[in-house]
Amino acid sequence: MPSRRQVRHLNRFPLLLATVLICTSSLAQDEDASSSAAVTLYSDEAEYLEDQKLELNGNVEIQRGEYRANSQHAIIDQAADSAELDGGIEIIGPELEFSGDSARMDLRSEQSEITNASFFNPETRLRGKAKALVRENRDILKIQEGSFTTCEPEQPDWEFEAEEIELDRASGFGVARNTRFRIRNTPVMYIPWFKFPIDDRRQSGFLYPSIGSANTGRGAFVSTPYYWNIAPQADATITPTYINRRGLHTEVEGRHLSSMTRSTLVLGYIENDDYFVEENNGHSDGERWGLNLEQTLSLESWIDGWNGDVDYSAISDNDYLDDLNQGLQIGNRDHLDRRLTMRIAQDNWRASLLMQHYKSLDETLQANEQAYQRLPEINFHQFLRSTQKRDDWYDYFDFDWRTQYVYFYRDPDELTGLDRAHGSRLTHDVSLRLPMSQTWGYAETGISLNHSDYLLKDYPPEDNHLDRTVPTIELDTGLYFDRNSIWFNERYRHSIEPRAYYVYTPEQDQNGIPNFDTSLPSFDYSRLFTAKRFSGGDRIGDNNRLSLGFTSRWVDTRTGRERARLSFAQLTHFENRKVKLEDLQFDTLGSDSDSDRFLASEFMLQATRHIQLSTSGLWDRSRTRTQETVSRISYRSEQYSTVINLSHRYLADQHEQSETSAIIPLNNTLSMLGRWQYDLDANRTIGTLAGLEYQSCCWRAQLLTQQYLTDESEIENSILFRFQLVGIGGVGASNRKMDQLIPGYADREAILN
Numbered sequence: 001m002p003s004r005r006q007v008r009h010l011n012r013f014p015l016l017l018a019t020v021l022i023c024t025s026s027l028a029q030d031e032d033a034s035s036s037a038a039v040t041l042y043s044d045e046a047e048y049l050e051d052q053k054l055e056l057n058g059n060v061e062i063q064r065g066e067y068r069a070n071s072q073h074a075i076i077d078q079a080a081d082s083a084e085l086d087g088g089i090e091i092i093g094p095e096l097e098f099s100g101d102s103a104r105m106d107l108r109s110e111q112s113e114i115t116n117a118s119f120f121n122p123e124t125r126l127r128g129k130a131k132a133l134v135r136e137n138r139d140i141l142k143i144q145e146g147s148f149t150t151c152e153p154e155q156p157d158w159e160f161e162a163e164e165i166e167l168d169r170a171s172g173f174g175v176a177r178n179t180r181f182r183i184r185n186t187p188v189m190y191i192p193w194f195k196f197p198i199d200d201r202r203q204s205g206f207l208y209p210s211i212g213s214a215n216t217g218r219g220a221f222v223s224t225p226y227y228w229n230i231a232p233q234a235d236a237t238i239t240p241t242y243i244n245r246r247g248l249h250t251e252v253e254g255r256h257l258s259s260m261t262r263s264t265l266v267l268g269y270i271e272n273d274d275y276f277v278e279e280n281n282g283h284s285d286g287e288r289w290g291l292n293l294e295q296t297l298s299l300e301s302w303i304d305g306w307n308g309d310v311d312y313s314a315i316s317d318n319d320y321l322d323d324l325n326q327g328l329q330i331g332n333r334d335h336l337d338r339r340l341t342m343r344i345a346q347d348n349w350r351a352s353l354l355m356q357h358y359k360s361l362d363e364t365l366q367a368n369e370q371a372y373q374r375l376p377e378i379n380f381h382q383f384l385r386s387t388q389k390r391d392d393w394y395d396y397f398d399f400d401w402r403t404q405y406v407y408f409y410r411d412p413d414e415l416t417g418l419d420r421a422h423g424s425r426l427t428h429d430v431s432l433r434l435p436m437s438q439t440w441g442y443a444e445t446g447i448s449l450n451h452s453d454y455l456l457k458d459y460p461p462e463d464n465h466l467d468r469t470v471p472t473i474e475l476d477t478g479l480y481f482d483r484n485s486i487w488f489n490e491r492y493r494h495s496i497e498p499r500a501y502y503v504y505t506p507e508q509d510q511n512g513i514p515n516f517d518t519s520l521p522s523f524d525y526s527r528l529f530t531a532k533r534f535s536g537g538d539r540i541g542d543n544n545r546l547s548l549g550f551t552s553r554w555v556d557t558r559t560g561r562e563r564a565r566l567s568f569a570q571l572t573h574f575e576n577r578k579v580k581l582e583d584l585q586f587d588t589l590g591s592d593s594d595s596d597r598f599l600a601s602e603f604m605l606q607a608t609r610h611i612q613l614s615t616s617g618l619w620d621r622s623r624t625r626t627q628e629t630v631s632r633i634s635y636r637s638e639q640y641s642t643v644i645n646l647s648h649r650y651l652a653d654q655h656e657q658s659e660t661s662a663i664i665p666l667n668n669t670l671s672m673l674g675r676w677q678y679d680l681d682a683n684r685t686i687g688t689l690a691g692l693e694y695q696s697c698c699w700r701a702q703l704l705t706q707q708y709l710t711d712e713s714e715i716e717n718s719i720l721f722r723f724q725l726v727g728i729g730g731v732g733a734s735n736r737k738m739d740q741l742i743p744g745y746a747d748r749e750a751i752l753n
Contacts, residue, residue: 039064043074052078060085067093071103081108089114096121098133111136125150125698139170150725151698158183158699158725172201202229207237212720213244220244233257245275249324263295268324276323288324290315297342308342318361334362335371350381367414372422372516377406386435398433404537408516412458421514423456423464427537441479448472448531450540454513466513470540472505472531485554492554492563499549499569501529507542507578514538520581522651523628525602525616528569534581544575563606571598598627610636620652627652640748641665656680661689661742670694673704675741689741700724 044058054076062069072087083105091098091114100117111134118129130146143165149156163178173195181189195205206226213220225239236254243249249270256263272286292313299306313336315321340355354377360370384399404427412420431448454466478499485494518536521527528549533541549569556563599619606612617629628651635644643663650656661675675689691704702722707715739746 054078067091082106100133109137127153139168141167141169143167149698151696155184156698157696159185172203202227202235204229210720213718243324246270246273246323249273260298260301261295263293266290266292268320270324273323276317276319284317288316288320290320290324303344305345306343308340310340312338312340318363321361335360348383350379352379353377354379367411368419370410372408372410375407375409377404379404396434398431398435400429400431400433402429403427404429406516406537417460418512418514420458420460421456422458423454425452425454425516425537427452439480441477443477444475446474446476448474452537456514459514468508468510468513468540470505470508472503472543474531475502476500476529484557487554491557493557495551495553495555497551497553499529499547499551501547501549503531503543503545505531505540505543508540510539510579515581518581523616523618523630525567525569525600528571528600533577533579539579539581542575542577542579545571545573547571561606562604565602565604567600567602569600571600610638625652626650634743636744636747640744640751641671643742643744643748645743657686663693663742663745663748669696673702673742698725 040063041054041056042059042061042063043056045056047055047057049055056074056076058072060069060071060074062074069085069089069091071085071089073085075084077083083103085103086101089098089100089103091103097120098114098117099119100114102116103112103114105112113135114133116131117133118127119133120127126148127150128143128146128148130143132144133146134142134144136142143162145163146165147159147161148165149159151157151159159182160176161180161182162176165174165176167174175193175195176191177193179191179194180187181191195203204227206224209225210223211221221241221243223239223241225237228236228238230236234254234256236252239251239253241249241251247270249268251266251268253264253266255265268290270286270288273284273288274286276288277284277286290313293310295310297308297310299308315336336359338357338359340353342353344351354374356374356377358371358373380403382399382401384394384397386398387395390396405424407424409422412422428451429448431446433444433446435444436442449469449471451469452467456464456466476499478497481496483494485492515538516536518534518538520533521535528547531543533543547569549567551565551567553562553566554564555561599621600617601619602614602616604612604614611634613631613633615629615631618627619625620627629648630650631648633644633646635642637643641663642665643661645659645661647659648657657677657679659675659677663671663673665671671693673689673691673693675687677686677688678684679686685707687706687708689704689706691702693700693702700723702720704720704722705717706720707717709715738749
């Protein structure tokens with residue numbers, strides 16, 4: 001070991017080994033901080049020569065900060081500002097590990113060279129070897145006669161070899177010359193020159209291609225996307241796709257970011273779709289196009305809480321998305337939702353503006369089934385909340401005033417009667433509530449008043465001005481009973497929560513009012529404790545009902561997570577309900593008899609960290625039948641190697657469907673992926689996805705087949721292929737779409753990558 005004097009003297013030398021590691025890493029480091037760290041030397045023997053050279057022999061170890069270098073022999077020349085290491089050198093840092101036969105460094109010019117070198121990045125698993133690693137300056141590192149892979153070193157499945165690879169940390173680019181791609185030592189591709197990014201900065205260049213095939217005229221396709229880094233605030237992806245029997249379809253996706261906006265514009269174009277011309281018996285010139293603009297607005301610099309967004313789409317024909325949107329299909333795109341939204345939020349009020357044009361792509365819809373446009377919709381919400389400090393009487397109450405103005409329009413030319421009506425609706429919804437709560441329970445009394453004014457056009461009666469005023473009274477009470485319990489040696493907080501909710505809304509004849517936006521929402525347990533039977537503003541449902549509920553829940557005291565919940569409620573109607581939607585046979589809050597007695601239930605169980613199940617349903621006691629149920633079971637194994645989802649939905653007299661999706665490993669390298677949607681009423685399959693995935697330590701491949709129903713009730717079959725070099729990139733379907741098909745897929749990808 002060197003003496004104290006020698007160690008202090010050596011602190012004047014910046015250790016080039018550390019800076020070599022910094023410059024070869026794709027992750028930027030604080031080199032100044034590293035350079036100022038003290039150097040500590042260890043060896044079996046040390047000799048300080050008169051010509052200002054330090055020679056170390058035997059188990060040499062040089063440490064500086066997070067970096068360590070080992071060798072059998074080292075000479076540090078103070079006069080020449082150089083260093084040499086020989087004899088099985090190892091250089092280890094937080095991001096990269098090097099080994100080699102010898103290393104030479106010039107501390108003045110920061111030039112260095114490691115011969116017969118190998119390197120490894122533990123985070124990305126990228127490893128390689130080279131005849132020499134040459135650092136020309138602070139930013140340039142050259143890998144001469146080198147190769148790299150993410151496979152294990154014994155027998156890599158794939159490997160890139162190049163005559164020379166130059167990495168430029170300043171520009172963020174790497175350049176490879178005379179490159180060969182090898183699979184199991186067999187060359188399969190030669191690339192004379194290519195440029196690639198070496199850090200997270202955006203770089204222009206080709207992305208991985210996509211390939212696939214379908215049976216309904218879309219045919220086989222090949223996409224070769226190109227990424228264009230236009231400016232720090234703008235970029236674009238240009239994707240030319242050749243589709244068999246159709247021709248060349250080109251899509252451009254441009255993105256722009258400013259201090260106030262985030263914009264994405266997508267343009268698609270095919271000059272002559274031969275198959276589309278054939279389908280239309282020559283009544284089309286084959287030119288097809290589509291565009292979509294999405295933009296978010298943040299105007300906080302002008303007014304606090306002011307923001308908005310724009311979403312606009314247009315296509316040349318209703319079949320454009322089905323024919324030219326390659327890849328995985330979640331389901332048919334049967335509409336275009338075009339909207340402009342502006343919002344502002346302040347302490348005690350909210351306001352918004354909506355312009356919406358909803359265009360259906362389903363040519364089977366009748367004229368009276370088309371949605372109304374909102375041109376515009378204006379909302380204003382003023383509210384005051386009760387406070388703990390109750391100096392005045394109004395501090396005890398919650399006050400809400402909601403005002404909405406909407407102008408509804410659709411083309412009346414092919415319509416008759418009330419279906420032709422369009423015009424404006426102005427609604428005021430005012431409520432006053434008295435909330436009272438303690439740790440052991442709560443009670444809330446509320447009264448509200450809903451008033452609407454209609455000014456209509458193309459309305460058959462002479463009086464085109466309509467109005468309606470409906471009051472509502474509510475009483476909601478509940479109690480909390482808590483105790484500690486132990487299940488399977490785990491401590492839980494067990495609560496029992498009885499609840500009673502009563503609502504009264506008088507009936508008012510609304511048959512003369514057109515229905516612009518009112519519908520019946522799906523059953524949800526929480527709906528039993530709300531006043532609104534319908535969504536939308538054209539029908540106010542009459543109520544005289546009582547909901548008696550009971551909830552029992554178990555909360556893990558260690559994690560605070562709810563592990564189980566069981567709820568029951570009985571719904572009792574004291575009067576017939578006369579307000580209903582046209583052609584609606586059943587209201588999920590009960591039918592129209594005053595003798596109705598409905599039982600609702602909800603159950604959730606987090607059985608283990610990996611298994612969760614839930615179910616909710618409504619039982620009609622008067623008809624002795626199940627009215628509606630929704631059930632789900634999900635399983636996620638450790639590291640998400642196995643993913644299973646089961647669900648079932650039933651609505652009496654309307655539909656019953658099941659859905660199953662799964663990722664199941666067959667062995668250590670092969671997994672099965674699948675999804676199956678089935679209509680139990682029609683006894684037919686709605687859609688399927690099936691495939692195999694092969695995964696080794698350094699590459700993955702997926703082969704997927706899918707089926708789904710088109711608008712014409714035809715089954716479309718397609719094949720997709722995905723290939724990925726781990727740590728390098730991939731081709732094929734997006735993770736977002738796959739996660740919609742198989743919930744849990746995106747989480748699994750995050751773990752695997």
